[in-house]
Amino acid sequence: MVLFALRNPQIDAQVLDERLRQSLFNYVDQAIVELPSDVAALFHRFRAELKLMTEVLLWLARLSKGLSYGQAMVGIRYENYSKRVAVIHFLLTVFPSYLSSRAQNFVQNVVILKFFARIEAICRLVALLFHFYFIRYGGVRTMAERILQLCTIYEKPPVLGTVNYSALNRDFLWLLCRDVITFFLPIIDRLGRILQFRFFNNFFIQTVSDGIICSHCKRKAILPVRDNICGHINCYYCYQVITSCTMCGTNLNKNNFRFLQNESNSRIDASDAAII
Structure with a gap:
């Protein structure tokens, strides 16, 4: 049947x-x-x-x-x-x-x-x-x-009438791991942000001679973009993956950014217009 x-x-x-x-x-x-x-x-x-x-x-x-x-x-x-x-x-x-x-x-x-x-x-x-x-x-x-x-x-x-203890144990272990992760993850994230702000913030956001450092991967930014809300700079690919800013925790809108190249071009156009 x-x-x-x-x-x-x-x-x-x-x-x-x-x-x-x-x-x-x-x-x-x-x-x-x-x-x-x-x-x-x-x-x-x-x-x-x-x-x-x-x-x-x-x-x-x-x-x-x-x-x-x-x-x-x-x-x-x-x-x-x-x-x-x-x-x-x-x-x-x-x-x-x-x-x-x-x-x-x-x-x-x-x-x-x-x-x-x-x-x-x-x-x-x-x-x-x-x-x-x-x-x-x-x-x-x-x-x-x-x-x-x-x-x-x-x-x-x-x-009917039987209990699948293996499934119950698997569910209980998953619920326990989920609760532990839910409890400790915000604490770990907060401590990481405090340490990052105190010791590494000024080092990683500075502009070096060979390029701009991404605030997420801490490497030379590839196609750097600036978020319009918080103003921090990320690689374009890092920006598309993360959901919140690594530096300040601001929730990111994937369409609310601008490329630094376009930003520099607009500044050049504005200066040329002022000269004219």
């Missing part, structure tokens, strides 16, 4: 898969930051392709095992999930977002861009409605699962 999976394990599997995906994306971004400036600029142009390759690696693992990392953790899988269905599932899940991101870079026609934006908005609305329906009634979780008629089942049907 086939027992369909409940909503909770399906959502848990989705959350685990998303966390793994975001962790890999963050590692890719950090690797790009560590590269030389000319190589980093080249890789940054193809950042969407790097993410696509990361997705391909994750889906190759799913194709070989027949289930994703999150599904393996919670003990569920798709019923009748053949390799052909997995490939179509990959195309329906990953490629639309990739094509939408690339259309904004290569398509110059405003009408076509608006068309892509409307299609993307409609897809997001449909995905949201599917999610609400799934939360209320269960069944399929996404539009791709509905198209492919995928049903999520348990690998081993749960037995």
